Amino acid sequence: MFDLSTQQLRERLRGFEEEIDELEHVLRFQQSEETQRELDRLAPEARSLFALRQDAAAYDRLVHVIAGLRLDPERLLPFLKVRLLGEDEAALEHLLRAENSALPRRRIELARLRKTEKNRAWKSAFRAEGLDGQALMELLGMKPGREFGNRLREVQAWARGEGDAPHVEASILKQISSRVEAARGRIKKL
Numbered sequence: 001m002f003d004l005s006t007q008q009l010r011e012r013l014r015g016f017e018e019e020i021d022e023l024e025h026v027l028r029f030q031q032s033e034e035t036q037r038e039l040d041r042l043a044p045e046a047r048s049l050f051a052l053r054q055d056a057a058a059y060d061r062l063v064h065v066i067a068g069l070r071l072d073p074e075r076l077l078p079f080l081k082v083r084l085l086g087e088d089e090a091a092l093e094h095l096l097r098a099e100n101s102a103l104p105r106r107r108i109e110l111a112r113l114r115k116t117e118k119n120r121a122w123k124s125a126f127r128a129e130g131l132d133g134q135a136l137m138e139l140l141g142m143k144p145g146r147e148f149g150n151r152l153r154e155v156q157a158w159a160r161g162e163g164d165a166p167h168v169e170a171s172i173l174k175q176i177s178s179r180v181e182a183a184r185g186r187i188k189k190l
Helices: 006-012 017-026 034-048 056-068 073-087 089-102 104-129 133-140 146-157 168-189
Strands: none
Touching: 006 146, 017 104, 034 056, 034 073, 034 089, 034 146, 056 073, 073 089, 089 104, 104 146, 104 168, 133 146, 133 168, 146 168
């Protein structure tokens, strides 16, 4: 369907890794017939707007056209980007650059939002699987304090794949390990 592999696209569009991740995510979803019709109307407009330029005014114009059709730009733009990926990679590149110029804080905001959501998901998984502070304090037989706080961070970092297994007794490590696997399983389901 596409001329460029994901790796080639990442090399060509350095600095837009998050947008490419979003496109890969959108590709997994099947579009409704209504969305297909909307994209059929909008794709030529987008190609003409971004064929030769990448300015913020062109991006604002596209958002205005989408809103003028009484459509939701936030919902439709990811699908439009995927359509451009298949039809005109240069127009997609210009669209991404124009979007970045028009909404310079958007990428930072999206990254912050993703990080916040990921942290919430981990906290929920830790609580559900007995890797939160209270449960680990009981399992490790420790009292609140600096030493326990360090141990808690060590266990949770290991669960997230950001550190090594904690140095605890083998029987306790086995219990923690099973809880870690369960927490990771919860995260993978999301």
